[in-house]
Amino acid sequence: xxxxxxxxxxxxxxxxxxxxxxxxxxxxxxxxxxxxxxxxxxxxxxxxxxxxxxxxxxxxxxxxxxxxxxxxxxxxxxxxxxxxxxxxxxxxxxxxxxxxxxxxxxxxxxxxxxxxxxxxxxxxxxxxxxxxxxxxxxxxxxxxxxxxxxxxxxxxxxxxxxxxxxxxxxxxxxxxxxxxxxxxxxxxxxxxxxxxxxxxxxxxxxxxxxxxxxxxxxxxxxxxxxxxxxxxxxxxxxxxxxxxxxxxxxxxxxxxxxxxxxxxxxxxxxxxxxxxxxxxxxxxxxxxxxxxxxxxxxxxxxxxxxxxxxxxxxxxxxxxxxxxxxxxxxxxxxxxxxxxxxxxxxxxxxxxxxxxxxxxxxxxxxxxxxxxxxxxxxxxxxxxxxxxxxxxxxxxxx
Numbered sequence: 001x002x003x004x005x006x007x008x009x010x011x012x013x014x015x016x017x018x019x020x021x022x023x024x025x026x027x028x029x030x031x032x033x034x035x036x037x038x039x040x041x042x043x044x045x046x047x048x049x050x051x052x053x054x055x056x057x058x059x060x061x062x063x064x065x066x067x068x069x070x071x072x073x074x075x076x077x078x079x080x081x082x083x084x085x086x087x088x089x090x091x092x093x094x095x096x097x098x099x100x101x102x103x104x105x106x107x108x109x110x111x112x113x114x115x116x117x118x119x120x121x122x123x124x125x126x127x128x129x130x131x132x133x134x135x136x137x138x139x140x141x142x143x144x145x146x147x148x149x150x151x152x153x154x155x156x157x158x159x160x161x162x163x164x165x166x167x168x169x170x171x172x173x174x175x176x177x178x179x180x181x182x183x184x185x186x187x188x189x190x191x192x193x194x195x196x197x198x199x200x201x202x203x204x205x206x207x208x209x210x211x212x213x214x215x216x217x218x219x220x221x222x223x224x225x226x227x228x229x230x231x232x233x234x235x236x237x238x239x240x241x242x243x244x245x246x247x248x249x250x251x252x253x254x255x256x257x258x259x260x261x262x263x264x265x266x267x268x269x270x271x272x273x274x275x276x277x278x279x280x281x282x283x284x285x286x287x288x289x290x291x292x293x294x295x296x297x298x299x300x301x302x303x304x305x306x307x308x309x310x311x312x313x314x315x316x317x318x319x320x321x322x323x324x325x326x327x328x329x330x331x332x333x334x335x336x337x338x339x340x341x342x343x344x345x346x347x348x349x350x351x352x353x354x355x356x357x358x359x360x361x362x363x364x365x366x367x368x369x370x371x372x373x374x375x376x377x378x379x380x381x382x383x384x385x386x387x388x389x390x391x392x393x394x395x396x397x398x
Contacts, residue, residue, distance in 0.1 A: 015190025016130040016138075020146050022086065023123045026116060027150025029089060029176050030058075031236060031263070032158040033096060033109075035256040036169065039162065040072050046102050052362025055237040056104070058109040058116075061356020063348060066118025067230045073122040078129070079187055081122045082110065086184035089113035093177030097169060106294050121360040125339035128331060130195035140213075140282050140331045141274045143324035145267045151232070152156020152263030155222040159256025193336065210345045214333040218342075221326035222349055224282050225389035227289055228322035230381050231315055234293075235262050237358035238374060246368055261312045266320020273321060282325030282392045287316025290385035297378045300371060318385065325351075 037051050046054075073081040095108030124143050131139040161168040175284065198314055210218050240255040269288075273281050292315025299308035326346070334342050357377060365373045 024150040028154030031154035056359035059112040061113025062117040071341040074340035075176040082187040085118035090180035121343035124343040147262040148267035152260040155256040155259035159253035163251035211338040218335025224322040224352040227384035229350040262316040265316025269317040270320040270324040278328040286389035
């Protein structure tokens, strides 16, 4: 099947929803390990700082892969890259199933990061390629909502399985592994949307390339993206320790629910704001991000878990809307042959903001302690969100 086949409406529409399902499950696989970390910490014996390292190495592997192979699907075709990515993701689930040492967990997270790096830009580019002709803008909204729903689903399901089902590790990671293996085959069914063309070897040079047509919009959207994904990194890396050590909630479902509140609130807010302008979405999102983070730091200070849950809802609104506003701004600026490159650059920025603060927090925690590290991390997010709001409010007009 060639790129000319994409004119067939039914395979195109079915492919669009299949790709979104793959994106949902990939992000569920990214958040599902988080509730398991305290369990593995108690079983294997590693520090909270090591836990953030296990989290951060995933983002590092993902970033390296994006830098080297983020635009590879623009040259090799979408389907081979998607199939390879989902197969590697299935292997990483086997790693989570059997890992009994910190080294094994680190290697598993590296494999998961490589797979996710191949998939992130390619899934977003493919869903944009396959966007139904009668639903313009559908790719932007669903490429923003679906990852947040996936984060929420993975963490909540993992917490539920941990608390209420026998052999939770086997159930969680075998289920995800089989789903990813099936997707590695199913992605060959939709039409190919990016025919092979020359320049593959040149595209493998590590770089962050933003197409010329997208550069202005990309760089003015970057502060909101950084603030948004730094928030995701805070809750996915430190969320479980905060819930258990600061609020005394040792129930795994409660720990998973924090990530679910963040992602779920962001998804609902993004869908609800789909008829607003990108500027309005970004302004509301960055304000909610700053306010929600400030409230969460106040909750940490008071020790109120209920207050903390409410603050995460507000931060989640900002998490989703800040990223959605950026997506709405940049997607229309490029054509099909540049989408892999554009999304690779976008997610390089996103996952740098996602992983680097978490890594620095892990390094600082032995000296500062969990609570002070959380304050420093949170105040950084408030500053970033405030900067994003000010730049959009006073310098940008849509």
